Amino acid sequence: MKAIIIPVTPFEQNCSLIWCDKTMKGAVIDPGGDLDHIMEAAKNQGVEIEKILITHGHLDHAGGTKELKEKLNIPIEGPHKADKFWIDQLPEQCARYGFPESFSFTPERWLEDGDTVTVGEETLNVVHCPGHTPGHVVFVSMTEKVAIVGDVLFQGSIGRTDFPQGNHEDLLSSIRDKLWPLGDDIAFIPGHGNMSTFGQERQSNPFVADMNFG
Ligand SMILES: [Zn+2]
Ligand SMILES: [Zn+2]
Numbered sequence: 001m002k003a004i005i006i007p008v009t010p011f012e013q014n015c016s017l018i019w020c021d022k023t024m025k026g027a028v029i030d031p032g033g034d035l036d037h038i039m040e041a042a043k044n045q046g047v048e049i050e051k052i053l054i055t056h057g058h059l060d061h062a063g064g065t066k067e068l069k070e071k072l073n074i075p076i077e078g079p080h081k082a083d084k085f086w087i088d089q090l091p092e093q094c095a096r097y098g099f100p101e102s103f104s105f106t107p108e109r110w111l112e113d114g115d116t117v118t119v120g121e122e123t124l125n126v127v128h129c130p131g132h133t134p135g136h137v138v139f140v141s142m143t144e145k146v147a148i149v150g151d152v153l154f155q156g157s158i159g160r161t162d163f164p165q166g167n168h169e170d171l172l173s174s175i176r177d178k179l180w181p182l183g184d185d186i187a188f189i190p191g192h193g194n195m196s197t198f199g200q201e202r203q204s205n206p207f208v209a210d211m212n213f214g
Contacts, residue, residue, distance in 0.1 A: 001018060001019065001020060001021065001119070001122045001141055001143075001144045001146075002018065002019050002021050002045075003016055003017065003018040003019075003146065003148075003189065004016070004017050004041060004045065005189060006034075006037055006038055006041050008031070008032045008033050008034040008037065008038065008060075008064070009032045009033040009034060009059075009060045009063065009099070010097075010099075011032070011060040011192065012192060013030065013032045013060040013061060013191055013192060014030075014189055014190065014191055014192060014193075015028065015029065015030050015031055015032060015034075015038060016028075016029040016030065016148050016189055017029075017038065017041055017042055017045070017047060017049075018119055018122075018148070019045070019047045019119065019120060020119055020120025020121050020122045022120060022121050023120035023121055024046055024047055024048060024120070025047070025048050025049075025050045025119065025120035026042060026045075026047040026048065026049055026050065026119060026120070027049065027050065027051045027052065027053050027117075027119045028042075028049055028051075028052050028053070028068065029052075029053045029054070029055065029139065029148050030053075030054060030055055030061040030062065030148075030150065030191070031052060031062075031063075031064040031065055031068045032059065032060040032061050032062065032063045032064055033060070033063050033064045033099065033100065033102075034064070035064050035067060035068050035071065038064075038068070039071075049072055049074060050074055050119070050120070051074050051075050051076070051077060051117075051119070052065055052068060052069060052074060052075070052076045052077070053076075053077050053078050053117060053124075053139060053148075054076060054077070054078040054079050054107065054137075055078065055079060055136060055137055055138065055139070055148065055149070055150030055151070055191070056079050056083050056086065056132065056133040056135060056136040056137070056150050056151065057079060057083035057084070057085075057086025057087040057089075057090070057133060057135065058086060058093070058133065058151065059090060059093040059094060059097060059099060059102060060191075061150060061151070061191060062086075062087060062090060062105075063090060063093075063094065063099060063102040064102070065105050066102070066103040066104070066105040067103065069105065075107075075108035075109070076105060076107040076108055076109075077107060077108065077109045077111060077117050078107060078109070078110070078111040078117075078126070078137050078139075079107075079110070079111060079133075079135045079136060079137045080110060080111055080112065080113075080128050080130075080134075080135035080136070080137050081110040081135060082130065082133075082134035082135030082165075083133050083134065083135025083136065084135070085164075085165070086133055086135075087104050087105060087106075088104050089104070090102045090103060090104045090105075091103065091104065111126045111128075111137050112126070112128065113126065113127060113128035113137075113178075114126065117139065122141065122143075122144075123141075123143075124139040124140060124141050125139070125140045125141075125142060126138075126139060127139075127140060127178050127179065127182075128174075128178075129149075129152045129171075129174035129175070129178055129179065130167065130170045130171070130174060131152065131159065131161055131166065131167055131168065131169075131170040131171020131172070131173075131174050131175075132150075132151045132152055132158075132159030132160060132161060132163075132166060132171055133151075133163065133165065133166065134165045134167075134170075136150055136151070136152060136159075136174075137150075138150065138152055138178075138179065140182060140186065142182070145183070145185050145186050145187060146186065146187050146188070146189070147179070147182070147186050147187070147188040147189070147198075148188070148189050149179070149188045149189065149190055149191070150190075150191045151190075151191040151192070152171065152174060152175060152179070153175055153179065153188065153190060153201060153205075153208070154190040154191075154192060154193050154196075155190065155193055155194045155195070155196040155200075155201070155205075156196075156201075156204070156205055156206070157193075157205070157207065158171060158172075158175065158205070158207045158208060159171060159191075172207070172208060175208050176208060179198060180198055180202060182198065183198065183199075184197065184198050184199025184202060185197065185198075185199060186198045186199075
């Protein structure tokens, strides 16, 4: 599997293009906007986009989903259904942040913890990680040791939990009880900022490190 990061929207959200290098079929994860950049990147890599995967319903992650779906006539998978209220509010989120017009959508498939999604011949595991939003999901390739974690975890930080239905305790538990057991050697692409590994964050992230920095 291969992956590249395409920063999109004024929030510099890390949209990911991932693909199976055997079939050259790929998925766009979190097309928040700037669809021309995303499609150009796919074209440059020779990737045929076969689906859209969504980590959560925030504007910078999901804002371009409906338009990309209609342009390419491809299905949407994710997030978990608990984020439906965020997706339904995409037009209002847009107006509030001064983004170009955005549309709500209904995924072909809502995802549950323990589901798998395919990209070409690759398989990713779905981990439901509520806290930042109630329906946030993370995609993990255990063969490639890479995770796409959206706004759950960042290098040196964690997602905000001051939104409606955000929950700080749920977020900590999602990270410690669901992500850490996948292994210290998992590299992750966060929704914003630089890549890191679970092991590095267990050591040095002040919010979720094993040692309490008090
Ligand atoms: Zn978010
Ligand atoms: Zn974000």
